[in-house]
Amino acid sequence: MNSLMSNHKNKPSPNGKRQHKSSTRTYSIPDYRLEVPDYIVRQVRSGDEFRYEVEGDLNTPVPPIRDSNYLSKQQCIEIYRYMLLNRRMETALENLYKQGKVVGGVYFGLGQEACSCASAYALDKDDWFAPMIRNQGSLLVRGFRASDTMMQYMAKAGSPTKGRDGTSHFGDIEKRNMVSPISMLGDLIPVLSGVALGARLQGRNIAVMTYIGDGGQSTGVTYEGINFAAVQNLGLVLFIESNLWAYSTPSEMQYRVKDLAERAIGYGIPGVIIDGTDACQVYDAAREAVERAHGGEGPTLIEAKMMRMKGHAIHDAADYVPKPLFDYWKKRDPITRFENYLVREKKWLSAKENADLIAEVERVIEEEREIAVNSPMPTPESAEGGVYCEDGCHVIKPKYGLPKVRTTKSSAGPKQTEAAVHLK
Amino acid sequence: MNSLMSNHKNKPSPNGKRQHKSSTRTYSIPDYRLEVPDYIVRQVRSGDEFRYEVEGDLNTPVPPIRDSNYLSKQQCIEIYRYMLLNRRMETALENLYKQGKVVGGVYFGLGQEACSCASAYALDKDDWFAPMIRNQGSLLVRGFRASDTMMQYMAKAGSPTKGRDGTSHFGDIEKRNMVSPISMLGDLIPVLSGVALGARLQGRNIAVMTYIGDGGQSTGVTYEGINFAAVQNLGLVLFIESNLWAYSTPSEMQYRVKDLAERAIGYGIPGVIIDGTDACQVYDAAREAVERAHGGEGPTLIEAKMMRMKGHAIHDAADYVPKPLFDYWKKRDPITRFENYLVREKKWLSAKENADLIAEVERVIEEEREIAVNSPMPTPESAEGGVYCEDGCHVIKPKYGLPKVRTTKSSAGPKQTEAAVHLK
């Protein structure tokens, strides 16, 4: 029950009992970034108005991609392709929105494609995950089609929820092991922990991956979930997507610690910091966490630092974001950087191959768009039914095999207790 | 927005980019204890049954009381007297229970009197607090009478809630600045933060003190509240009463970190560890936290280590607690130790004075008991009314004076926005 990471140094104090013991404690929070940005955002008055201002050094050079300890050339290209798919799909969604075909708004993962795609890429088939709203790339990696997401946004009959919910709010417990998110932030974390608990009862240590924003993590349920996974030693792989903003609120107003990864300390679990715009760092951190999960070593908290490069959703122009922040992070675009890495630095893709890949991705997205657009709207009556799982609507059986049952010599029947109880 | 306590040491890594930066981070968690117990509790199978077992060194000598940096002789004696009152009141309650005069159960703070009494003793009159169920001593320090608590337990008409609630579930926003607790653990923490926010809007930095158990702190709302206070820099003084048990659950099954004080790290606030059976340590930590609050320096987390020396409530014989733990902590009884300190070590009280003091306390408790017992039961009809605060039932006015209003040149009327919004 000791903290996994801590190293308590309680030296006796030099000058007698009025002093407390040396109180220095050291912890390991690996920080894989090749650059540690140094700025803060503040609420300031300017004239009659309040606005956000950024302060710090925003002229540092763009860091290189960190070579992965695990990824092959082919895998890097595959992740790159998913990132392209992710972005093009979102561009297509933006166009569909402009054409009036989307119901409600559109949420983007612009600038966060590396985080979505390279994380999900580290999961095994039997692992589970749940996306948050910006992880539309994760869905592609897990085998959902772009048309699935597009149909969700257009509220089509062919969408995974048959029109009942939108965005990435859908799930699949049969093949792709995905829990549908709900809008309320944080509730997925204990749920994913529960998935791992269920699997473990069936004899399997699986990894369960999900995401939470720098804003969403402020919900109490986030920490109930982390703690549950920590105490139960469940294979939760939790990405905190520190993208600087929560709707219009800068992370400085969300919490007071420098890095959310430090929260791991208090839960006795490993905390790691990575550059969320570097696919290799994302993958390596995810992979190591997934391996810990498979080995029954418990949860990992990974803080991915990056920036939300659009507004909260399509209606939001993000005027409140100081322009220099956009400029800074635009230079750190995960796709451009990865492209450079693959094409120029590693020369794993020729310019021609890269262009072909992009063209292929665009073709795929166009085909998916067609499928999605051509799906009909649901009938009004399809609003009915399905509130309950009626007899025979599903066969429920343990996913990984029947739990092994401990045999004890204990009594064959339950106790007949007459013990004192709380209230009588 | 930097962590107050952290000292980030990110040395460049020696062998190239495949290594992550040195990830050691050091934090200050002052530990004022003169003894750091070393044992753990585990769930083990023994024969056909599961039970809890303690493992570790339980034969260490009892540590001395740490001299206070602040308390005078007179103040020490006063705190000692409150601790005596606290304990005798609970003994009286136990007797009342045995006589069938108590409705429901009785909760005890046995072994925790130093924590309750010396903490509340550090508050100023204008500060606020809220007790948890075991902090019946805090109530005495804040000027409530023993008969108040006794009448609550007996559900008398004269009780602070006029019979509507029991135990220490009562409050006073007029004179003693106490928020009534509810049973649900953790919810008081944001509430107390809000009290500090309200006072600050009225121009006052007050301290707001409350308590949470090693079990209750697992609730998410606990951390919503701590974070709110941290971000808003409010004078929350939060005692985590680490008394090893939450009902029947040992703290090892509640969290995975060694010391809950380490949670402070992730919130960017000071975390402190003290021996909760040492009134001087409790007072000093509380006082320093209260001073920080008064100085507008924000919240403090104080983990007080001790042991719940009875069952969860009177019905619970605590058979699940390994006996050696009781023996270990019995030697660390806060009252016996403080008595020794005052009478033998410091000689601030003669044996006679001590005996007189104890006799006086017993007299007071006996008088209070009389008052409480003689209060009538409420009438049935007194169940009605008071659900709403009707017109004229209370005059509501700011407690510390009218908030100062910032004057701006900004428009005299609200904006007429046609901005894009979330859903239209």
Added chain:
Amino acid sequence: MPQLTYLEAIRQGIWEEMEKDPTVFCLGEDIGIYGGAFKVTDGFIDRFGPERVVDTPIAESAIVGAAFGASLTGMRPVAEFQFMDFIACAMNQISNMVAKTHYLWGAPAPLVLRGPSGGYVHGGPFHSQNPEMWFVHNPGLKVICPATPYDAKGLMKAAIRDNNPCIFLEHKYLYRRIKEEVPPDDYIVPLGKARIARAGRDLSIITYAALVHTALEAAGALSKEGIEIEILDLRTLAPLDQEAIVQTVRKTSKVIVLHEHSRTGGIAGEIAAIINERAFDDLDGPILRITGLDSAVPFSPPQEHHYLPQVADVIEQARKLKSY
């Protein structure tokens, strides 16, 4: 008199109270510089400063808790839920901490919990909810559901001045869709008093919020068929204006209750029980319910349309009841 939208009327109500009473302040997510997801508090931070327009972390139990705590010091906090759907995240704090306070230990808790509720905007299952019944069935709270700009302003001001915790549900469909003349003066609409939104003799429709407008539209159409509908706009669900309910029943003897939230356990049941108790002999036909379906609110427009009560449903049921 200026024409104000429902949203502008709410904004004006809060603004005026903040101008008048320095103990009033706002807190919530994104309410400061951004002015809130629906821009209700747009410009407030510039006028009143970040001390009185507090942008909070995403933590609904902390928001409610902090509002409550501040109210204990004599402040009058107005806390925003970005969407009322998220109020479930603060359920314990509201139900067990805030609502029970006055009854149990006598402390008044003058706070307002406000935010957008309701459907008809394709918000999907997590941005269309009408959670009012949880709070109607929770003694100690006042539950306010305005239908018009005039009422929205007057009820908001009444709620802020009220010494009890108020849940103020702003119907997001109405925010920018309805406009009317709203006096720029200081007036309140008292909590607990329903209003006749349209007088009629044949049949009463009891409803509130967005559906008042649905009922009005249906009544207009039915009037052409010679069916004269009386529409009772409840305005507040707690306290519920039993007198007004009884009166309209006495007058028309036939009642439809129209609500948007799902049927089972809805306010129509409570109203049916009240009518049974207090006007049983006046009733000339069964009380009909037109309500949301017993499911979550689906996202897709045809499904949402089917889920939610529509003008055509009202017309059909009214005809049926008229000829009972």
Added chain:
Amino acid sequence: MPQLTYLEAIRQGIWEEMEKDPTVFCLGEDIGIYGGAFKVTDGFIDRFGPERVVDTPIAESAIVGAAFGASLTGMRPVAEFQFMDFIACAMNQISNMVAKTHYLWGAPAPLVLRGPSGGYVHGGPFHSQNPEMWFVHNPGLKVICPATPYDAKGLMKAAIRDNNPCIFLEHKYLYRRIKEEVPPDDYIVPLGKARIARAGRDLSIITYAALVHTALEAAGALSKEGIEIEILDLRTLAPLDQEAIVQTVRKTSKVIVLHEHSRTGGIAGEIAAIINERAFDDLDGPILRITGLDSAVPFSPPQEHHYLPQVADVIEQARKLKSY
């Protein structure tokens, strides 16, 4: 047949399901070595081990979330709330995550959330609550409230086998106060079917849980005056057995609804609405409500007695209605 208390019957129900089906497991606070605050799971950890009897941190949203997550892998979790009052702490997880799952994305969530509810034991405002209406008004959940040991066991087994999330409210007043013969075999009591707890012709009392016994006692007394009461024990509030309600109304034409939770927004309203819709012409008098008061449940015995429905109240109202 052995005589079992209500509590023992519940225990036996869970135990048998765990013996039979290895996917059934329990989680909750203090349920392991201690066996739970009321000892419902006493001895379970010894028999089934700590893997299947999981003692959790105090974190209700995590408990519900984890139960739900496990259910998605095909497990059948049975999660205990130490007191049902604390269910408010998991409201969002239950309402928005668990209850909407099947409707929105088609995943069954076969889990049981169980715990002690109800008053009459001087538990005070935080240990006496009857939160069932929040869940009745929350499509997607089943809400179960047994009145007898036989039903408690059979309904528990049905709930565990059901493919939907079930809220199972165990009335703590009944835990050790009532005993009856309970078959040691494997039987279930189907969810959604009410039962006639006593047949009568003059007047129907519709109720459930502890108040079934109150009604029975009153009926015994009234029988001596020649008033023959029919008592309908609802057993489950969702699904609600509308047929059974309509039938008893058709039979007696006079109805009292008796419930313990506070009046406004209570199940009596829903039942009144159903009767109005489906048996309006059969009704020969107003539907009367005997319910808890509209406040928190007070602690002091005289106050709690006044707050909660009593046998005398039932007798008085029944006489009144009989002579309507």
